[in-house]
Amino acid sequence: MLVHSLCPSILGHESVKAGLILAMFGGRAADKSLPDHEDEMRAEIHVLVVGDPGMGKSQMLTAAAALSPKGVYVCGNTTSASGLTVAVVKDSFTGDYALEAGAFVMGDQGVVCIDEFDKMKTSEHHSLLEAMEQQSVSISKVGIVASLSVRASVLAAANPVDGHYTRAKTLGQNLKISLKVKLAL
Numbered sequence: 001m002l003v004h005s006l007c008p009s010i011l012g013h014e015s016v017k018a019g020l021i022l023a024m025f026g027g028r029a030a031d032k033s034l035p036d037h038e039d040e041m042r043a044e045i046h047v048l049v050v051g052d053p054g055m056g057k058s059q060m061l062t063a064a065a066a067l068s069p070k071g072v073y074v075c076g077n078t079t080s081a082s083g084l085t086v087a088v089v090k091d092s093f094t095g096d097y098a099l100e101a102g103a104f105v106m107g108d109q110g111v112v113c114i115d116e117f118d119k120m121k122t123s124e125h126h127s128l129l130e131a132m133e134q135q136s137v138s139i140s141k142v143g144i145v146a147s148l149s150v151r152a153s154v155l156a157a158a159n160p161v162d163g164h165y166t167r168a169k170t171l172g173q174n175l176k177i178s179l180k181v182k183l184a185l
Contacts, residue, residue, distance in 0.1 A: 070110025
């Protein structure tokens with residue numbers, strides 16, 4: 001029922017919808033400890049949906065962000081590294097500096113949906129690594145040193161290089177993104 005209730009205007013793609021739903025529920029869970037280990041495992045699940053244009057990836061991400069209590073939707077081709085993480089801004093009236101939350105900080109303990117992931121610049125991909133792997137965002141500018149928690153699941157969508165996904169090619173050949181970012185997803 002949950003799979004069919006996510007974006008019901010798009011028929012099919014049950015496995016994609018199931019993956020998004022599992023990431024949404026798993027991304028809000030508290031940290032869990034493994035029974036036989038003292039190590040903690042991360043509760044956040046990152047999902048990268050790669051598919052042909054027109055399959056409804058954007059609509060599914062928009063629906064996931066709308067369903068999540070702390071869901072944030074951004075488009076990769078119009079966002080910057082500071083828009084995803086955190087920025088230092090100067091108040092024009094007082095002259096003081098302050099932190100301005102980006103999508104990851106606003107989506108803490110929720111989901112961050114990134115559409116057009118393949119159209120992001122490499123510098124933006126690199127800014128996501130700390131947030132996805134360490135679950136924090138660090139900043140050190142103009143005398144402000146801070147580390148903010150970003151325990152969010154990343155739901156991303158990308159189009160293949162040739163306009164359609166070729167199963168005979170590897171993920172790296174189908175996408176033009178950094179290998180480190182692919183491994184984090």
